[in-house]
Amino acid sequence: MALFIAVVWGAQVYFVVRAYDDPHVHFGYQPFNESSIWRGEIWRVFPDGRRVSIREGWEGYHWDVLVRDRVRNPWNFRRADSGVGSTLAFVQEALHWVSRHTPNDCETEYLEARIEYVHNRREPQFQVFRSAPRELAPECDL
Amino acid sequence: MTGKVLDSVSSPGATLWVRCGSQVQSLLGARGNVRALCALRGILGVLVWLHLKPFLKRMGEGIAYSDVFYDPWVSWYPEASRSVYFAILILACITATCMVVGLWSRVVTPMTFVLLAYNLFLSETFFRHNRHFLLVFLGCLSFVDTGRAFALDVWIRRWRGKPALDVRDVPLWPLWMLRGLAVIPYFASGFSKALDPDWRSGVVTWDRVLRYRHHVQGSVAEGIPFVEGLVARASTLEFHSFFAPLAIGTELFLSVGLLWNPTRRLAMVVAFLFHLSIELSASVQVFSYLGMAAVLIWVSPKKT
Numbered sequence: 001m002a003l004f005i006a007v008v009w010g011a012q013v014y015f016v017v018r019a020y021d022d023p024h025v026h027f028g029y030q031p032f033n034e035s036s037i038w039r040g041e042i043w044r045v046f047p048d049g050r051r052v053s054i055r056e057g058w059e060g061y062h063w064d065v066l067v068r069d070r071v072r073n074p075w076n077f078r079r080a081d082s083g084v085g086s087t088l089a090f091v092q093e094a095l096h097w098v099s100r101h102t103p104n105d106c107e108t109e110y111l112e113a114r115i116e117y118v119h120n121r122r123e124p125q126f127q128v129f130r131s132a133p134r135e136l137a138p139e140c141d142l
Numbered sequence: 143m144t145g146k147v148l149d150s151v152s153s154p155g156a157t158l159w160v161r162c163g164s165q166v167q168s169l170l171g172a173r174g175n176v177r178a179l180c181a182l183r184g185i186l187g188v189l190v191w192l193h194l195k196p197f198l199k200r201m202g203e204g205i206a207y208s209d210v211f212y213d214p215w216v217s218w219y220p221e222a223s224r225s226v227y228f229a230i231l232i233l234a235c236i237t238a239t240c241m242v243v244g245l246w247s248r249v250v251t252p253m254t255f256v257l258l259a260y261n262l263f264l265s266e267t268f269f270r271h272n273r274h275f276l277l278v279f280l281g282c283l284s285f286v287d288t289g290r291a292f293a294l295d296v297w298i299r300r301w302r303g304k305p306a307l308d309v310r311d312v313p314l315w316p317l318w319m320l321r322g323l324a325v326i327p328y329f330a331s332g333f334s335k336a337l338d339p340d341w342r343s344g345v346v347t348w349d350r351v352l353r354y355r356h357h358v359q360g361s362v363a364e365g366i367p368f369v370e371g372l373v374a375r376a377s378t379l380e381f382h383s384f385f386a387p388l389a390i391g392t393e394l395f396l397s398v399g400l401l402w403n404p405t406r407r408l409a410m411v412v413a414f415l416f417h418l419s420i421e422l423s424a425s426v427q428v429f430s431y432l433g434m435a436a437v438l439i440w441v442s443p444k445k446t
Binding site: 001002005008009012013016019020024026027028029031032033034037065066068069070071079090094095097098120121124137138 | 166167170200205210211212213265266267268269271274276278314317318319322323324327330331334335338340341346347348349350353407426429
């Protein structure tokens with residue numbers, strides 16, 4: 001019994017320590033850790049280099065319909081849930097997910113996001129993210 | 143037997159070690175009154191419902207977790223189909239309801255824990271500290287027979303003519319485990335904030351107030367001199383240079399004060415007020431309610 005309790009407590013302490021090196025601070029209990037805010041613009045990038053914003057939707061898709069958690073509505077400044085590090089990590093994952101789950105889009109080579117964030121009232125910072133190059137759906141060849 | 147062991151030990155260090163060991167053994171073997179944990183089981187059932195609300199809302203729209211962006215924790219995690227996922231959510235609602243009324247408490251509490259844990263580990267986007275905290279409580283209460291008070295289980299036993307189970311004679315080791323896990327959030331949160339110069343200086347809380355003070359405007363509180371004066375004062379960095387260290391100190395105090403007998407009662411009151419104030423000033427899902435309910439685990443489990 002003592003061993004079981006020690007393992008459970010030890011695991012929790014491990015996650016608390018690990019959270020200092022985890023952008024999402026999983027199981028680390030660091031609520032309200034930042035007051036940071038962020039916003040972003042996302043584009044479809046075509047093979048010829050053209051870029052078109054997805055703000056108004058594309059090929060029947062809308063970012064806010066596909067992305068409901070964490071990085072929804074990136075167009076206006078909003079609070080960075082669990083800190084900027086977590087938000088940026090989710091932006092990258094969301095770009096990958098959306099690029100893989102939009103089969104009707106037969107033109108986009110990859111998605112690109114330019115994120116502006118303000119960490120605890122400091123100067124604004126910018127970071128660019130790209131999805132992996134898309135594999136077009138078989139229907140696109142028809 | 144312990145006496146013999148003690149007699150055979152000569153060095154003071156070894157004596158201390160043996161004494162600590164025997165104290166740990168006696169703590170782990172202790173039995174006591176879990177009436178407060180029985181009440182907590184019912185409250186947790188309500189909190190599980192609150193926790194499930196956003197998932198149920200999405201289910202009502204016909205949206206499963208995999209229909210929208212989600213971020214698996216690990217690639218090998220078994221993913222539920224749409225219908226199975228919805229069934230899991232519905233089953234969690236049923237088990238939560240059973241927890242509230244205390245029906246089959248020994249079974250439904252671990253079931254609720256497993257169902258909620260499965261849901262949490264479907265996507266990293268589902269992670270929140272309050273959900274983790276809720277799982278910790280459900281997990282620990284899974285080891286306790288919380289159907290001995292404030293439960294339909296009691297009535298059912300009586301109706302079947304079986305003798306009542308004594309709520310004052312239950313193994314307490316899950317309670318010790320839960321108490322240890324319940325103070326870690328206070329320490330982890332307070333310590334991380336104490337290390338962060340932005341937090342220590344008050345910038346983080348100040349900035350949050352500046353961003354959200356407009357909520358007072360247009361609300362029922364607008365025009366009330368006391369509230370407006372409070373908001374004006376809370377909008378200054380000077381206020382937060384005092385408030386932030388106070389918040390950090392409160393969390394660190396709770397992490398020790400709840401464990402130490404002489405300060406426990408004071409810490410219980412402070413913890414309750416602390417979570418109440420958070421609930422009034424921020425939206426943290428079920429964390430505040432859970433924090434206030436968690437005071438119950440610090441009620442003495444003495445048999446009398």
